[in-house]
Amino acid sequence: MFNFLNSFRLVYETHSFSLAASQLFVTQPTVSNQIRQLEAQLKTQLFSRKGNSEVLPTTAAKILYESTTKLLAEWHATERELKIVDKKRTLKLKIGASQTIAQTVLPELVDSLHQHDPDLPINVSISNSDTVLEKLNNHKINIGLVEKPVISPSLERVSIASDELVCIGTPTDVWLSREPGSGIYKYSEQYLLEMGISPNKVIQVNETNLLIKLVRQGLGQTIISKRMAPNDLPITYLGPHFNRLFYLLYSKIDYSLDPHLKKILDTIQKLSLK
Numbered sequence: 010m011f012n013f014l015n016s017f018r019l020v021y022e023t024h025s026f027s028l029a030a031s032q033l034f035v036t037q038p039t040v041s042n043q044i045r046q047l048e049a050q051l052k053t054q055l056f057s058r059k060g061n062s063e064v065l066p067t068t069a070a071k072i073l074y075e076s077t078t079k080l081l082a083e084w085h086a087t088e089r090e091l092k093i094v095d096k097k098r099t100l101k102l103k104i105g106a107s108q109t110i111a112q113t114v115l116p117e118l119v120d121s122l123h124q125h126d127p128d129l130p131i132n133v134s135i136s137n138s139d140t141v142l143e144k145l146n147n148h149k150i151n152i153g154l155v156e157k158p159v160i161s162p163s164l165e166r167v168s169i170a171s172d173e174l175v176c177i178g179t180p181t182d183v184w185l186s187r188e189p190g191s192g193i194y195k196y197s198e199q200y201l202l203e204m205g206i207s208p209n210k211v212i213q214v215n216e217t218n219l220l221i222k223l224v225r226q227g228l229g230q231t232i233i234s235k236r237m238a239p240n241d242l243p244i245t246y247l248g249p250h251f252n253r254l255f256y257l258l259y260s261k262i263d264y265s266l267d268p269h270l271k272k273i274l275d276t277i278q279k280l281s282l283k
Contacts, residue, residue, distance in 0.1 A: 011084055014077045016043045021074050024063050032148045078262055085266045101130040105141040105150040107192050108217045110255055113236040114170055121280055139190035145258055151270055153258035156192025163261060167278055170255040173235040176245040183229035184208035188215045196251060197232045
């Protein structure tokens with residue numbers, strides 16, 4: 010029954026049988042069969058299909074989801090206690106971070122987590138803010154660290170540090186920018202609009218260190234975090250409305266289901282990240 014409920018939870022959150030199956034490392038027919046058996050036992054329909062792939066929860070599913078969350082939380086807490094007795098670790102911490110955070114505050118954070126729990130397995134992946142959000146919603150990571158104030162009803166967002174943006178480089182007819190989906194992209198567009206700049210060419214790069222190298226070669230200007238601005242390049246300070254926050258993202262459900270993850274998240278929020 011707990012396997013059926015766990016499959017139900019993932020289908021409910023991802024709106025997809027295939028995504029739920031990939032997270033459970035089983036086939037899609039297996040998940041579909043579990044949902045059918047659960048519907049037969051409860052004598053009610055839990056999902057309706059929209060198009061070829063997306064599934065939508067029914068009113069009954071919304072009621073069951075609330076109860077399932079509480080039930081699974083209690084069950085996982087019990088499992089955790091039993092495995093602690095057997096000295097077995099259940100959590101492998103998977104962190105997804107956007108690039109500026111990865112190259113500034115993340116090293117300190119990972120070191121603090123290691124000092125706090127030397128046996129904790131940690132895996133880090135680097136991408137832009139939108140990709141981190143996607144991975145978190147699809148349960149491919151436990152924790153997201155982003156520079157963009159993303160909003161999702163299933164996620165909790167907590168600010169963990171502040172950041173100042175600056176413009177680096179010498180003006181040319183070329184503007185260098187991060188790609189759409191990155192936390193810094195909208196600030197770059199805002200700066201061009203405010204300054205009335207219409208570059209002849211915009212080059213988008215999805216890696217901040219490469220942007221800095223291109224600026225150093227004299228190709229153009231870009232917006233980056235002051236934390237990453239090299240001392241040997243011209244810097245233009247942009248004012249307080251180009252200050253932003255770094256955010257910690259995590260699933261509200263996972264937070265309630267796994268006391269070990271809850272402890273880690275509480276530890277992160279207590280850190281003073283500069």
